[in-house]
Amino acid sequence: MKTIILNEAGSVDNLQYIETSKPTIKSDEVLVKTISLSVNPVDYKVRSSDGALNWILGADRPAIIGWDLSGTIVEVGENVTDFKIGDPVFGMANFPGKGNAYAEFVAVPSAHLTLKPVNISHQEAAAATLAALTAWQTLVKKGKVKKGDKVLIHAASGGVGHYATQIAKHLGAYVIGTSSAKNREFVLQNGTDKHIDYTTENFQDLVTDVDFVLDTIGGDTILKSLDITKQGGTIVSIANSNISNEELEKAKSKGVDLSFALVASSGDDMLQIAQLMEKGILKSHVSKTFSFDEMSEAHLYLEKGRTVGKIVVNI
Known part of the structure; x- marks a missing residue:
């Protein structure tokens, strides 16, 4: 099977195409024939940085990166009872x-998957994995966002941001989203109640008493967000794993729950996402697609940091 490997971190030239044997599945795994996969910022960060590569995948080389996939089951482990061949x-x-998704066949624990609704494509499904899971786990499980809450989503036009907007609206929140002016209409049509152009406006001058903030940007976003988060509010960052003492002290003084969140694979959470997609409540915006042979181009496109919604790679 065609597989993309990394022997060391670096430029896109380090993404090497080789032929490998199909994976041998464990008793709790299924073998998925990949139809579409999605590329996220973590992909190019892991590809380009030894530190990130070792942190996420460990020291074994060659490494196969990639975590988001949609496809068809072709083998089922002996202890798997919730899926069958052809699902x-x-x-x-x-x-x-080790996600191993940059391959034509991928061994996956059955507990990490859910059935794809018949009314969405494999491209839409692949897009709604890491990014949608991140949005679900931060808003629902960590933030416990509820009806009537005021929610601020930074980079609301991005992968995580556009799912977070839809989930927050589904939960009954009033949603404020930041993006550049060129993505204003997309952000508003996606469900935000208020748009802020971060290139010309300071959100801390326009927003007060926010219950929940999702930081997808990093930098000084946390400190600025603390100024507009209400007492007892919550800020979750998916961009900054090293929250500073200054940020922690400021959060403590305001009674704000501040934390970093790293998404985790979960079939149970994917089932919630699948149900929302089946009902048309949650939708993937796929702005660009690439072929498997164009993985380098997909990484370079994503690295520009201007992607609206998600990009998908088809095998």
Whole structure:
């Protein structure tokens, strides 16, 4: 099977195409024939940085990266009872850890997958894995966002941001989203109640008493967000794993729950996402697609940091 490997971190030239044997599945795994996969910022960060590569995948080389996939089950482990051969499935595999999604066939723990609804494509499903899971786990499980809450989503036009907007609206929140002016209409049509152009406006001058903030940007976003988060509010960052003492002290003084969140593979959470997609409540915006042979181009496109919604790679 065609597989993309990394022997060391670096430029896209380090993404090497080789032929490998199909994986041998364990008793709790299924073998998925990949139809579409999604590329996320973590992909190019892991590809380009030894530190990130070792942190997420460990020291074994060669490494196969990629965690988001949608496809069809072709083998089932002896202890798997919830799936059968031929089932269309999607999910985020083995994160954190060796996802192995940059391949034509992927061994995945059955607990990381759910059935793909018949009314969505494999491209839409592959997009709604890591990014949608991140949005679900931060808003629902960590933030416990509820009806009437005021929610601020930074980079609301991005992969995580556009799912977070839809989930927050589904939960009954008033949603404020930041993006550049060129993505204003997309952000508003996606469900935000208020748009802020971060290139010309300071959100801390326009927003007060926010219950929940999702930081997808990093930098000084946390400190600025603390100024507009209400007493007892919550800020979750998916961009900054090293929250500073200054940020922690400021959060403590305001009674704000501040934390970093790293998404985790979960078939149970994927089932919630699948149900929302089946009902048309949650939708993937796929702005660009690439072929498997164009993985380098997909990484370079994503690295520009201007992607609206998600990009998908088809095998």
